[in-house]
Amino acid sequence: MDTHTIIQALLIALGLPLVLQRPLFCFCSRLIAKKGMSRPNYRGEQVLTAGGLVLVASMAVTVLVELLLLARANAPRELLQHGLLLVCGMAAMACWGWMDDKAGDAMTKGFRGHFAALLREGRVTSGMCKLFGGGMTAVGVSLFVSVGFWPWLVACGLLALSPNILNLFDLRPGRAIKVFWLLISLAAALSAFGAKAGQSLAVWLFLLPLLVATVLFFPHDAGGRIMLGDTGANTLGFAIGYTYVTVAPISWQAAILCGFVAIQVAAEFVSFSQIIEKKAWLRRLDEWGR
Template identity: 65%
Template sequence: MEMKVVLGLALALGLPLAWHRPLLAFFSRFLLNQGMTRFNYAGEQVLTAGGLMLVASMLLTTVVQLGFMRWRGAFSPVLLHGVLLACGMAAMACWGWIDDRSNDGTTKGFRGHFRVLWQERRVTSGMWKLIGGGLTAVAVSLFLTSDIFAWLVACGLLAISPNILNLFDLRPGRAIKVYWLLVCMAIAVGVLAATSEEALFVWLFLLPLLVASVLLFPHDAGGRMMLGDTGANALGFSIGYLYVTTVPLLWQVTFLAGFVTLQVAAEFVSFSRVIERQAWLRRLDEWGR
């Protein structure tokens, strides 16, 4: 078991490093050819949907990990986590890609999308993202628990966590920093709750994404490539999956309540303005740029 874990860690840490440069070169050309450029907050034109790199790195690594674990005789629940996480992230990234490809950038927030649906009888790309993300959350959560209450909580976390990352993807590097913060919170809770062995294997599938986010951070923070809804959706889903599978139900409910609070607050308050008014938050936000 120990050797299996060591080799699994080597794959999780080493593979994203191995294909970071090839993926960066490929997706930089691909996004440019697809016209995936947007003006950022400073009025500069940069590539968007750079989160495709994260998803591609994660999927490639997961395929290798699953093959290795199957060869080493890993039990089915462990392999299922890898499949669910990879498929869920890919699906969420697709819904985000649809939104990134759309020119419907004037409609913002839940209220805006529902207003357009009600007043104009038109489904915005953001609404399609909400619908698709919700259906993806329902489908994935069905495999994670048979308890009704736990299932509802899992659905809520998997559905709302992608949008939480979207809320912070307004300045270079900010969403990735929030992602790292949420990962650290999961680690802290997992340590306090004595994480199970199965939960530790979930971390093996999450590590490649964490490494890929570190590698992408200089390009995001440097204003050369934005995560876009594609990347924010994928990272957010991974956070929701991490909380559902590695922390106790009471903590899941706590995080869900916190996420809902943030989502409601975002409808009325600009997080960017709040960050700019607090010196320590502003310094943290600007770090790495």
């Protein structure tokens, strides 16, 4: 594959989301409003949710165009496979999140809440369906991106848990996107130590449209006009997990997975919003952009 094709793919990754942003935002907003998918925000105001649909649609269209270009240029099979796995995995996670957003079950939260509803009431919550569906998606995708039992187990854990990590922070306008940017920046730093050059290029080439889409969507999210919802948090979380699995050394993957588990456990007992409010520098960072 020549340099000219790579440059064309990069231009598509940067430019097409800019073109798609406005029409997709208008279309998705009308669709969400028509379905009555809104939730009270932290101020008690009703705000449209599932805004992450804009990100999923923008990335899916852009990545498919990239794949067509690369396939015509006889790009390596591994490169095309990364694009397909990333967009299909994100689409699947978005579907599970959409179901949860549509159900609107805001009373049952956390792993404990969903399992308690199942064990005590015999009720399968939309969140439980999302956990099961997301877990199965993680199992399927991890089979293609890892070799050996332990790498597969770590990959599966990261892909399954990272969407929920983003969900934990999607409690204030713009917060989840900021966490996404932070974790992706860490992944970019780690990619210098562990990824093959071709594999790193493959991941970032297909991840770039999502990064552009989040920058364009951020003012709407931070301004409190629309929420990412589980649709968006699941999508961004899966992208984070996929990036770490494919560009970070296995030792770092295991360390990050342990960190994610610790965050998940801590979230069952403490409020991250209260912790952020108590730290001035965290509060200023959290409020930036609103």
